[in-house]
Amino acid sequence: MNNYKIPYNKPSTVGNELQYIEAAIASGKISGNGQFTKKCQAFFKEKYGFKKCLLTSSCTDALEMCAILLDIQAGDEVIVPAYTFVSSANAFLLRGAKIVFIDSQVEHPNMDVAALEQLITPKTKAIVVIHYAGMACDMDKIMAIADKHQLFVVEDAAHAIDAFYKDRALGSIGHLSAFSFHETKNVISGEGGMLVVNDEQFIRRAEIVWEKGTNRSAFFRGEINKYNWVDIGSSFLPSELTAAFLFAQLENIERIQAKRVQIWQYYFDHLKILETKGLCQIPHIPKGASINGHLFYLVCPNEQTRNALIDHLKAKNILAVFHYLALHQAPFFQNQYEGTALPNSEHLTHCLVRLPLFFELSKEEQNLVIEEVLLFFDQKFGV
Ligand SMILES: Cc1ncc(COP(=O)(O)O)c(C=O)c1O
Numbered sequence: 001m002n003n004y005k006i007p008y009n010k011p012s013t014v015g016n017e018l019q020y021i022e023a024a025i026a027s028g029k030i031s032g033n034g035q036f037t038k039k040c041q042a043f044f045k046e047k048y049g050f051k052k053c054l055l056t057s058s059c060t061d062a063l064e065m066c067a068i069l070l071d072i073q074a075g076d077e078v079i080v081p082a083y084t085f086v087s088s089a090n091a092f093l094l095r096g097a098k099i100v101f102i103d104s105q106v107e108h109p110n111m112d113v114a115a116l117e118q119l120i121t122p123k124t125k126a127i128v129v130i131h132y133a134g135m136a137c138d139m140d141k142i143m144a145i146a147d148k149h150q151l152f153v154v155e156d157a158a159h160a161i162d163a164f165y166k167d168r169a170l171g172s173i174g175h176l177s178a179f180s181f182h183e184t185k186n187v188i189s190g191e192g193g194m195l196v197v198n199d200e201q202f203i204r205r206a207e208i209v210w211e212k213g214t215n216r217s218a219f220f221r222g223e224i225n226k227y228n229w230v231d232i233g234s235s236f237l238p239s240e241l242t243a244a245f246l247f248a249q250l251e252n253i254e255r256i257q258a259k260r261v262q263i264w265q266y267y268f269d270h271l272k273i274l275e276t277k278g279l280c281q282i283p284h285i286p287k288g289a290s291i292n293g294h295l296f297y298l299v300c301p302n303e304q305t306r307n308a309l310i311d312h313l314k315a316k317n318i319l320a321v322f323h324y325l326a327l328h329q330a331p332f333f334q335n336q337y338e339g340t341a342l343p344n345s346e347h348l349t350h351c352l353v354r355l356p357l358f359f360e361l362s363k364e365e366q367n368l369v370i371e372e373v374l375l376f377f378d379q380k381f382g383v
Contacts (some may be wrong), residue, residue: 005317006365010358013191014252020244032237033217036244043250048169050161050177052197054210055246057238059180059193060156063091063128065236066154066176066195068209069202072097076125081111082326082345084130088156089327092128100124101328103342107250107284109297109352110137112344116145117218118233119312126152129174134186134292135285136165139173154178159198161186162257163292175199181246184217186260187253189246190240209233256359260293263357267296270370274298279377280305296355297323303350305380310353312376318369320353 024030032055041053056062070192072078074096080089082101089099100119105112109132116127127146129137145152146151157163163170171177176199181192197206207217213233218224249256268282275282281299285291300306306322326345328337355369 004104004319006319006320006354006356006361006369007358008319008354009184010246010360011188012249012359014256014359015248016071016251017245017248019163020143020248021241024240024244027240030201030240031240033211033220034240034243036240036247036383039236040086040243040246040250043247044196047253049172050169050196050198051200052203054195054197054206055238055243056178056193056195056210056236057242058087058182058191059156059178060087060091060110060197061234061236062178063087063154063156064094064195064234065209066178067091067095067097067208068232069176069197070126070152070154072119072125075123077121078126078128079116079119079124080128080327081130081329082342083109083132083324084128084156084259084327085158086327087129087332089333092126098123099327099333101337101339101342101345104132104344104348106344107281108135108286109133109348110135110286111142113138113141113145114144116180117149119340120145120149120151124149128154128156129290130156130158131160131170133283133297134161134162134163134170134294135283136160136289138286138288139165139168140288143173146377152176152199155196158182158185158193159292159294161292161294162253163294164290166288171196172198176202181249186256187246187249187293189249192217192242192246195236205231210236253344257293259359261291261358262292262293263361264291264296266363266366267355267357267370271298271373274374274377277377277381279381287302293357296357297352298355299348300351300353306351306353308380309373309376313369313372316368316372318356318372320355320369323348323352323354325349331379 072095153174155177158180160170219227
């Protein structure tokens with residue numbers, strides 16, 4: 001992926017990553033839940049108003065914890081967008097849930113909230129929302145529907161660090177939320193994630209599930225004199241080496257975010273002409289949503305144009321990439337899918353392309369990407 005002159009993504013160190021890893025080693029503790037884990041968790045709690053934060057080894061882990069905490073059982077239904085990463089569905093499927101897919105909007109990859117209520121049955125237990133590209137779903141409507149039907153809301157906030165909905169941080173609104181610090185995200189630790197618990201009823205059990213089903217966290221706090229196996233759980237916590245790397249990123253989050261948002265805005269300003277001319281769709285910022293510069297995408301009119309654009313950029317040594325393949329059509333799922341066609345997710349599968357966006361992307365490099373995208377449409381359609 002990094003053999004391109006302009007790759008799609010490039011993970012960067014931005015501060016004291018290496019020093020903090022050395023400090024963790026020097027401290028004599030590199031397993032999980034040490035000083036750097038605590039510093040990261042305290043940072044998120046303080047900055048974004050999350051009630052309880054637990055670092056995990058991935059967003060996938062955090063989603064699996066959500067499914068355990070919600071006590072998902074065989075036969076429960078969970079509503080999940082079709083246009084998302086496989087983990088948003090897999091985590092619940094692993095606990096026996098029936099996945100009910102919901103389509104994206106015509107205008108946006110986020111879920112079509114207008115289609116939500118008709119998918120709810122007496123068996124529905126939870127709704128998983130994905131804030132695509134860090135742009136908020138209509139959380140007021142989603143929470144109101146969940147409230148009315150007494151359902152839980154899980155925010156898959158993998159893309160959504162430092163993003164807001166009407167001044168509330170994404171990840172602070174649903175009952176539970178999951179973040180990713182995978183190397184393609186805004187703040188990174190190689191692999192990495194975080195569970196956020198906003199509904200207090202889940203806090204105690206979340207710590208237990210996180211610590212392999214034991215009450216070790218309470219033991220470390222001196223609340224009990226020995227720890228024991230008390231529930232199901234797994235090894236969800238990351239090592240201190242991962243947390244040390246992440247903490248250095250968090251110390252620089254303002255700088256990372258300023259740069260990423262600037263890159264995003266620059267793409268937007270220079271490529272919106274494509275939408276004005278009816279050649280392709282650019283991101284529409286939903287009402288109440290902010291921009292966190294996670295990813296910048298275009299939606300081409302058809303698959304042939306999208307693939308030709310990717311090829312054109314490749315020939316110029318620039319890597320642009322497609323994104324999710326709608327889950328209801330995946331080889332694993334298509335034979336079990338009983339729902340209706342989900343045309344917007346299918347359209348995005350075939351037509352969406354993401355442009356290079358990473359902390360170290362220079363203005364010259366970005367200008368080159370923009371120039372080549374415009375040239376492609378000019379050659380194809382005469383911009
Ligand atoms: C929406 C969404 N959820 C979950 C994940 C999984 O994240 P992780 O790789 O940290 O497990 C991804 C991965 O990019 C994602 O895009």
